[in-house]
Amino acid sequence: MRKYSLRQTANQYLKLGNQGSYKIRKQRAYVIRKMIDDLYTIGDVPFSWKNIQSHHIHQLVAHWKNNKMRTSTIMNHMTIVRHYLTSIDCSIPNIDNKSLQLSKTTRKRKRKLKIQHDHWQSWENPIPRLIMALQTEFGLTFQEAIYIKPEINIQADSIWITRNIAFNSLDRTIPIRFETQKAILNEIKMLTDGKSIAEFNDYEDTKLAWRKALKKHALPISKAYRYLYAKQMYQYLLPILGKYETYWVIRTEMGIKSRDSLWRYLNE
Incomplete structure (x- = not known):
């Protein structure tokens, strides 16, 4: 009733x-x-x-x-x-959200990762240090970085990423512009004796060393760090080439088809 x-x-x-x-x-x-x-x-x-x-x-x-x-x-x-x-003229006290212990949980904003492209230079273990260097100074993926072979992929003035190791199965070339890049490639040649990092150090051992290094430097394990190459090249090329051509060059060197992907890299 x-x-x-x-x-x-x-x-x-x-x-x-x-x-x-x-x-x-x-x-x-x-x-x-x-x-x-x-x-x-x-x-x-x-x-x-x-x-x-x-x-x-x-x-x-x-x-x-x-x-x-x-x-x-x-x-x-x-x-x-x-x-x-x-x-309906039925006013009741103490039924506001606070009295009812209701409050919306505010999501914590994701902390922006602060890391420079030359962060790798302070790393002690040469294997993860070179992997990070290849990502941030040449725009390679992790897999590309550990599978390039000096005698095949390292040219006099560029790195040639062949389709068999490229993340998108397409050939691409990354020019050598800076002395730092030359030093990285020379170190790889000396360290691996002409082999890829994965061959020289074993794939599983390489992954383990990489994860340990990231953990030591408080960096996310699942993150790709080649976006730092995009940011570095954007700053370097923009005054020389202008915006449109700079975008085109970076996308070509990194094998990026989508403009959205490049935008995400530049705004990481």
Whole structure:
């Protein structure tokens, strides 16, 4: 009988209340009817809307929480409930979000990784140091970095990434512009005796050494670091070539087809 009485009043309100779009009116009706049904489920239905007290609302919110309803959904429901109760002249104290212990959890903003393209120079272990150097100074992927062979891929004035090791199975060439790049390639030749890093050091051992180095320097393991090459080349080439040609050169050297991918690299 109590449930019927509450429903009757609510139905009259919903019939007369035409504020908002169809979707808003449907949501309003759903929440108010759910409120009545859930008060009945709890076993504490007031005689009428005039008899509803703050403890009814607190029990209702606790019931929703126990049923794993999201906090944001409960807060949206309560906005409708409070508006409805005010509309039928039923003001109840202590049913604001704070009193009901409702608050939206704010997501922590992702901390931007601060790392320079020459970060590798401070690394002690030569294997991960050279892998990082090849990513940040030549724009190679991890797999490309560990599989280039000095006698095949290192040319006099460039690195030739052949399709058998390229991430996109397409040949590409990265020119040698700086003395730092020459020093990196010379070190690889001396260290690996003409072999690729993966052949010289074993693939699994190389991966392990790489992960240990990243952990030591507090860097994410799953991240690709060749974006630092894109940022470095953008700063270097922009005054020389202009924006359009700089973008084209970087995408060509890194094997990037999508402009969106380049934009993400430059804004990492």
